[in-house]
Amino acid sequence: MMRRSIKMAVLSSILLFASCKNDNKSNEELMTDNLLLQEWTGPYEGTPAFDKMKVTDVKEAVEKGMELSLEEIEAIANNSEAPTFKNTIEAMESSGKVLDRVFAYYGIMSSNVSSPEFREIQAELAPKLSEFRSKISQNEKLFQRIKAVYDASQETPLEPQAQRVVELTYKQFEMNGANLDAEKKKRYAEINKELSSLYTKFANNVLHDEENYVTYLNEDQLDGLSDAFIKSAAKIASDKGKEGMYAITNTRSSMDPFLTYSTNRDLRKQVWTNYYSRGDNGDEYDNNKIIAEILKLRKERVGLLGYDNYAQWRLQDRMAKNPENAMALMEAVWPAATARVKEEVADMQVIANELGDNITIEPWDYRYYAEKVRKKKYDLDSDEVKQYLQLDKLREAMFFVAGELFNFEFIPIEEGKVPVFQEDVKVWEVKDRTSGKHIGLWYLDTFARQGKRSGAWATTYRSYTSFEGEKTVLASNNNNFVKPAPGEAVLISWDDATTFFHEFGHALHFFSSNVKYPTLNGGVRDYTEFQSQLLERWLSTDKVINQFLVHYETGEPIPASLVEKIKNASTFNQGFGTTEYLASALMDMKLHLADPSDIDIDKFERETLDELGMPKELPMRHRTPHFGHVFSGEGYATAYYGYMWADVLTSDASEAFKEAPGGFYDKDVADKLVKYLFAPRNAMDPADAYRKFRGRDAKIEALMRDRGFPVPQG
Template sequence: MSIHRRFSVLACASAVSIAILATGCSNQQEQESKVAKQAEPSAANATVGAEAAQIATQASLKDGSNPFFNTWDTPYGVPPFDDIKTEHFLPAFKQSMETHLQEVDAIANNEQAATFDNTIKPLELAGADLTRVAMVFFNLTGTESNADMQALQREISPMLSRHSTTIQMNENLFKRIKTVYQTREQSNLNAEQLRLVERMYNDAVRSGANLEGEARERFAAINEQISSLTTSFGQNTLNDSRGFKLVLEETDLDGMSQSMIEAASATAEAQGLKGKYVITLQRSSVEPFLQFSNRRDLREKAFKGWALRGDNDNEFDNKKNVEQIVKLRAERAQLLGYKHHSDYVLSNTMAASPEAAMDLLLKVWDPAVKQAKKEREWILEQMAAEGAKHEFAAWDWRYYAEKVRKARFDLDQGEITQYFELNNMLEAKFYVAEQLFGLTFAERTDIPVYNPSVRVWEVRDASKNVIGLFFGDYYARSTKRSGAWMSAFRTQQKLAGNVKPLIINNMNLNKPAEGEPTLMSFSDATTLFHEFGHALHGLLSDVTYPTLAGTSVSRDWVEFPAQLYEHFIAQPQMLKKFALHYKTNEPLPDALIERMKKASTFNQGFATVEFTASALVDMAYHKMTKVDSIDVRAFEDKTLGDYGKPEEIIMRHRSPHFGHIFAGGYSSAYYAYMWSEILDSDGFNAFVEAGDIFDKQTADKLYKYVFSTGDTLNYDEAYKSFRGRAPTTDALLENRGFKQ
C-alpha cells in the first residue's frame, strides 16, 4: 500500500504528468528552464520562511483563513485558486499528514480480525485531506513555479517520503493487509476487490514492508534521499532552461515563418524586450527554429543550449544528481531482493522483464539506424546541391531534413501549420470523443482557475450526466515546466460517493500576439490528441476504488489509450472537417493530405533513433548492479557508441534533463512508449478493419475494456477482449516505415 499511488495522477506524451513523490519517484515528466542565481532563496531566507509558516499554521487553525481547512464552496468542489496562497501549503500538509497517520493507526490497531471491510476499505478512504492538498500543490509546482514554491517543494518532498515510509513500515498494518491477501479467495470478494487486495499487498512488499532491522532503516533513508534528489533534479532543469534565451534582431529572422516571428516577438515583449525576438528552450519554440532558421550560427547556439540543459557545470548542474539517484535506486532494489532497479520496475509491468523490453527496443533500433543512415545520405545530397561547405552537424539535421522533405514530397511544414489552429483542434478532439463515447463538452467561465489562460469544460456523457471537468492549459510561460502532460486535481471513485474527476491537460504552445491565432504544427496537434487520450482515460474511469482509478496503471499500458487517440487526427475525414486555413477557413486540400500521407514515414529513422537512444540509456543506467561513480557524458557516449548510434543524432532527452526517469515515474520504463505503440498501432487497425473509424461496436469495446476500467483488469486480457486477439508488431513497423 504505497502512498505515492494515491497521488499518482500522471500520464504524458513527451513525457510527463504531475504526481507526488512520496517514495522518490516523482511525477511524470520533465521539468525544464534557468532562474538567475539571485532569485534562489538563501538558507537564511528558507529558515525565515519555515518560521513564518509555523506562525501561519497556528493563525490558520484559529481563524479558518487557510482554504485547505475549509469546505470548498465552488462548482464541483474545484480548488478555490484565488484564495490559496503559498503559505497555506505547509500547515495544510502538516495537519493532513497528522490526520492521515491517526486514520492509519486506527486501522492498524483494530483488535478485530482483519477483513476487507475493516482494513482495505478504510485504507482507501484514509488520507483524503492529504491527497487534496498534494494534488493542488504538485500541479502548481509544475505550472506556476517560483522561488518560494521551489523552496517549499524541497522542504515538503522529504516530509512526504518520511510520512509514506512510516505507513509502509507499520508492522501491524502490513500484518492485516497480508491476512486479507492470504484469505482473499475465501472472502467472497468481487473481481475489483480481489484486484485491489492483490495490488495493495504487492505494493506494500515492493515498498519494503517485509524488511527488518537495518535493512528497513536503510530503505527508509534511501527513499528520503531519492525524494530530495529527484526534486532537486526537476528544479535544476527548470531553472537552467529558464536562464537561456536567444535574443534575435530583425536581421536574424531569415527563414522563420510569420507565426514563428510573432510568437518570438510576443515572448520578447513578455520579458521586457520590446522590439526584439526571443527563442526559448521550450520545445515549441526551439524545434521550429532549428527546422527553419537560415542562420546556422544561431541554430548552433539554440541546439547547444537545448542539448546542455542541466549540464552546464553551474549551480543547476544535474550530473551528480544522476549519479546519486542511479546508485540509490540500485541499492534499494537489491534490498528488496531484486538484481537491479530495472528488474524491480519491470517485474510489475506488461513487459515483465528487462529482457523483454530490450528485445523490443533492439528489434526497432536496427531498422531505425539503417533508415537514419539513408536519411543522412539524402541530407548530404541536399547540402551538396546547395553548395554547403561546412561539415554536417547535429544542429543541421532538422534544417536540412525539412529541405529534403520539401524537395522529395513537395511538403512545406510552414504551409501545413496554417491549417492547424488551436480552437479548431480542440473542437476536433472533442468531436472524436463524442463520436466514440457520446461525450459532450460545454465551456464554463465560472470555474476557478490558477492562471487566466486556463480554460475549463464541463463534460457530460450520452445520458447528459456530468462525469467531470476538463481543464486545458496550453501555453508556455516561464513558471511552467516544459513538455506536455495530463494530470488531475481529483480522480474518479465511488467509494466516497460519486466522486467526479477534475482532469487537466498541459502543453507548451507559443502564445501568439494579442488577437492572433494560435497556429500549431501537425506534431503539436498530434500531441494535443495524445494528452486528451490520457484525459479521457481519467474522465471515463468507472471504478469503485481510488487506487485502481483512471491512469493509475502500468507504465506500458498507460500510454496505449493516449497513443491510440493520436491516430484520429491523421484520418482524412478529420483533416477535411477540422484542419481549416486560419485566414480563409478553407479545408486542407486533398492534394496536401495526400502529400502528408506519403511523407508520414519520412525522417522516422531520425525520430526513432532519437527516442530509442534515450530508452537504451535509461535501461543501461538501471540495469547496473554496482554503482561507484558515473561520468554521465562518457556513459551516454559509451552506451550508444556500442549500439552504433549515428553521430549527428543525439538522445531525445539527455541524462541531465531526462525528467521522465530522474524527476518522473518512467525510470527503466521509457521504453513504455514504444511498447504501447505496438498496442495502439495494432489496436487502431480494429477501426480500420471495421471500415469506420468511429465504428460503434469497436468503440464500445474500447470503452469497456480500456478507457473505463482503470487497473481493474489484467492488461493482456483487457487488450485481447478489446481486439479479439493478442497484438502483433507488424502495424508498428509499418507505421514507422520499417516493414520490409
C-alpha cells in the same frame, strides 16, 4: 506524458514522515485559516480554489495533511477487530482526503506556476514527505492486516474489483519493503528520504536552465522564420524587458521550429546547444553528480529486497515483466531505425550539396535539411500545413472525436464560474451526450510561461470512484505552445497537433473511468500511454481533416492534394523520431542495469551511444542530465521503453479499426474500446483487457508497418 491521479501518487510513492505538529493552532483553526486544507465548494461537487491559493500556505497545509493522514492510518493499523476488506483495505482507500486536496494545489504550484519561493518550500518538504510515506509503507501492524486480508482472498476470492485492489495493495507494500527486518527498513526509509531531495533538486536545476538560457535575436537574424513565430518571439522578448528583440526560449516548443526554419546555422547551433545542455553546464545547476547518486541509492535500495538491479524490481508488475523483454522489443526495432537515419542523412546531404552549402550534416542541421527533403520528396511544406492547424479548431476536432467514440459533450464554462490558477486556463463541462449526466470538468492550460515546466502532460485533481458514492472527474491537459501576439491565431505543427491529441487521450481515459476504488485509477506504466497514443490516430482521419483543418485566414478547407501529400509523407523522418526516442529509452535501461558504484554519467552516455551505433547526426530525445521522466521521480525510471511497448498495442489496435466496416468510427469497435481499454483503468490486468478487445495479443508487425520499417519474417 501522463501524471497519475493524486490519490495514486500519494499512495504509491515511496515516501514517509516523522512527526509534524501544528502546536499553535487547533485543527478547526487550521481548516478555517488555510485554504489548501478546506473542502472544495461551489458547483460541480466543488472545485479547487486555484485563484486564492498562496505559496505561504503550502508548508503548513502539507504538514497538517500528513499528520491527519497518519492518524487515519494508525487507527486502521490498531483496529482491535479482525482484519477484513472493509475495515482495512476500504478504510485505506477512504483515507487521506485532506492531503489529496492539498496535493491538487501543490501539483499546480510545482508544474504550472512554480516560483523561487515555492521551490524553497518544495525542497524543505521533500524529505518530510518521504518520511511520511515510509511511515505508512513500513507500518508493521498495517501490513500484517493487509497480508491477512490478502491471504484470505487467495482462499476465498472477493468480487473482481475488490480482489484487484487487495492484490495491488499487497504487492505495493511488498515491493516497498514491508517484509524487511527492522534494520533494513530503517535504511530503506533513509534512502527514500535522500532520493526525494535529489529528485526535487534535479527537476529544479532543469527548470533553472530552461528559464535562464534564452537566445535573443536582432531583426537581421530572423531569416526563414514565419511571421507568426517572429511576432510571438517579439512578444516574449518584450515581456522579458528586451523590447525590439526576439526571444528563442529554451523549450522544445520554441527550439523545434527555430531549428526547422532558421537559415542562420550558427544560431541554430547555439539554440540546439542550449537546449541539449540543460542540466549539463558544469555549474551549480549541473545534474551529473545528482544522477550518479540517484543510481547508487536506487541499486542499494532494491538490493535490500534481494534484486540484482533496479530494473528487475521495477518491471515485475509491468506488462514487460522483466528488463530482458523490454530490451528485446527495443533491440528488435533499433537496427531498422538507425538504418533509416542513414538514408535520411544521405538525402539531406544531397540537398545541402545541391544548395552549395558546403557542410556536413550535424545535429543542429537535421530538422532544417529534413524540412527541405520533405519539400523535395513529397512537395510538402510543414509551414504550409501549419496554416490549417489552428489550435482552437483542433480542440473542436478532439471534442468531435470524444463525442463519436465516447459519447461525451464538452460545454464551455463561463469565465469566472470555476476558479483557475492563471488567466489563460479555460474550463469545459463534460457530459454524456445521451443522458446529459455530468461526467466532470476539463481544464486546459495551453501556453508556455515562466515557472511552468516544459513538455505536455495530463493529470487529475479528482478521479472517478463509486465506493463512497459517485465522484465526478476534474482533469486537465497542459501544453507549452508559444503564446501568439495579440490577435494572432495559434498555428502549430503536425507533431504538436499529434501531442495535443495524445494528451487529450489521457483525459478521455480519466473521464471514461468506471472503477469503484481510488487505487484502480492508477495504471501500469507500459500500458497507460497506449490509450493516449491510440487517440493520436484520429487526427489523420478523414472526418477530422475534412471538417476541422481549415485555413486560419480564409476558412477554406485543406486541399485534398495537400492531405494526400501528408499521408504520403506519414513515414517520413521515422528514422529520426524512432532513433532519438529509442536512444533515451535504451539509455534509461542501461543506466539501471550498470554498476553505479563509480559511474561517470557523461562518459557512460558517450560510450553507451558509441556501443549502440548511435548516428552522430542526432541526439537522444532526452539527454541524461535533463531526463526528467527518469530522474525527477520514479514514474518512468527503467520504464521509458513503455512508450514503444504501448505503441505496439497502438499500431495493432489501429488495425482493428482499419479492418472494421466503419473504420475509425466503427461503433462496435469503439464500444469495445471504451468497455475494455478505457473504462476499466487498472481494475483489470492490461494483457487480459487487450485480449478481450482484440481477441489475441498484440503483434510487433503492425508497429513496423506503421513506421515504414521492414517487417520481420518468421
